[in-house]
Every structure is written in structure tokens, then in C-alpha cells.
Amino acid sequence: MRQVSRVVLLDSQDRILLLHGFEPDRPTETWWFTPGGGLEGTETRAEAALRELAEETGITEATLGPLLWKRRCAFPFDGRRWEQDEWYYLARTDRTATDTAGHTDLERRSVSGLKWWTSEELSASHETVYPTRLAELLRTLLDEGPPSAPVLLETERV
Numbered sequence: 001m002r003q004v005s006r007v008v009l010l011d012s013q014d015r016i017l018l019l020h021g022f023e024p025d026r027p028t029e030t031w032w033f034t035p036g037g038g039l040e041g042t043e044t045r046a047e048a049a050l051r052e053l054a055e056e057t058g059i060t061e062a063t064l065g066p067l068l069w070k071r072r073c074a075f076p077f078d079g080r081r082w083e084q085d086e087w088y089y090l091a092r093t094d095r096t097a098t099d100t101a102g103h104t105d106l107e108r109r110s111v112s113g114l115k116w117w118t119s120e121e122l123s124a125s126h127e128t129v130y131p132t133r134l135a136e137l138l139r140t141l142l143d144e145g146p147p148s149a150p151v152l153l154e155t156e157r158v
Contacts, residue, residue, distance in 0.1 A: 001072075001083050001084065001085050002038050002082060002083060002084045002085070003038060003039045003045070003048075003084075003085055004036055004037060004038050004039070004048075004084045004085065004086040004087070005036050005037070005039065005045045005046070005048040005049035005052060005086075005087050005089065006033075006034045006035065006036030006049070006052075006086055006087065006088045006089070007034055007035045007036055007049050007050075007052070007053045007062075007064075007088070007089055007090075007091045008034055008068060008088055008089065008090050008091065008138070008141070009034070009035060009053065009057070009059070009062060009091045009092075009093060010090070010091070010092055010093075011092075011093060011094065011095075011096050011116060012092075012094050013118075014118070014119065014142055015096075015116040015117055015118050016034075016116070016117050016119075016122065016134075016138055017034075017035065017057060017059075017098070017114060017115070017116055017117075018032040018033060018034060018114065018115055018117055018129070019032065019033055019034075019035060019056060019057075019111050019113075019114050020032055020111065020112045020113045020114070020115065021033055021110050021111050021112070022110055022111075022112060023077065023078070023110070024078050024106075024109045024110050025078075025079075027112075030112070030127070030128070031127070031128035031129065031130055032115075032117075032127060032128070032129045032130070033129070033130045034088065034130075034134075035052055035053050035056045035057055036048075036049060036052045036053075036056075036086070036088075037052040037055075037056070038084075045067075045087050045089075046064055046089065049064060049087075049089045049091070050062070050064055050091075053091065054102065055102035055103070055104075056100070056102065056103065056107065056111075057098045057099070057100075057114060058097075058098050058099025058100065058101065058102060059093055059095050059098065061093055061094065061095045062091040062092065062093040062095075063091060063092050063093070064089055064090075064091050065089065065090035065091060065092065065146065066089070066090055066146045067087055067088070067089055067150045068088045068089065068090050068137075068141065068146055068147060068150060068151065069087075069088040069131070069137065069150060069151045069152075069153050070085070070086065070087050070088070070150050070151070070152050070153065071086050071088075071131055071152070071153035071154070071155065071156065072084065072085055072086070072155045072156075073086060073130075073131075073155065073156040073157065073158075074155075074156075074157045074158070075156075075157070075158040076158065077110075078106060078109075078110065087150070088131075090141070090146055096116060098114045100114070119135070119138050119139050119142055122134065122135040122138060123135040123136075123139065130156070131153055131156065132156060133153070137151075137153075
């Protein structure tokens, strides 16, 4: 089980930053997802969240907040099956300019861009987004604030 930290990055206008990904061998299969990735070495979940955010978006000026959600997921990608235990942290930033220079080779082959989304845009979208209930989760977060304890999301298997 791969240990993963993800970031729900919000700007000063409460927009969320998502990456647009695709299957390297099938570029028409696309989806949106939060920045994040697997832990490296002895780093903590929080350290991994900030490192991945910097590598995938170029944003280093972010304040990491509380752990919001946890989920397990399994999916095929780039010729292998991934089994992940994901933790989603809230983070805030005033910086909206992004830089993908830190992307890995796999990210360069499977990420076509980044976009800041309003809650309304996310709710109205018919595109695939992970986790699948992200629009609803974001609306609740903006309306009620972070949960008092991390919310366990349903397991997603593709």
C-alpha cells in the first residue's frame, strides 16, 4: 500500500488548484486531481505534502493546515496497478502562479496543465475529478470549515 499525501490548496479567493492528468498511452482519458504523491524515505505525511506541492506546482509559499480527509483507492495507471492510502491536507496560499519545472518524467508524460477552480465551476463540471466527491467536499469545507477530525472517504476502486 503506497502512502500518499495530497493537498487541497486554496487561494485567497477560495479557489482550489487541480492538475489535469491523463493516461500516458491514452491521452484522451483525462481527469483532474489534487497535488500530491508518495512519501519518500523517512519524511512525514506533512513533509511529503509540502514537497509534492512544490514539485508539482512550483508553489512553496503555502501554509499547511489540518488533515481533512483520508481515503484508500486502487487504479490502473501507466501499465501497473496502484494501491494507495491517501491523506488530504488543507493548505492556503496567496500565490497563484504555477511552475511545472519540478515535474518527474512520468508527470511530464501524464499531466497537461493546472487550473484554479471555484467551487461553483467544480460543481458544474462534467469532467472526471478525484476524489469523485471533491465538489461536495470542497463546498462543505468552505461552508463549515475543516472537520474536527479527518473524514474517512469511501474507498474508490477503478
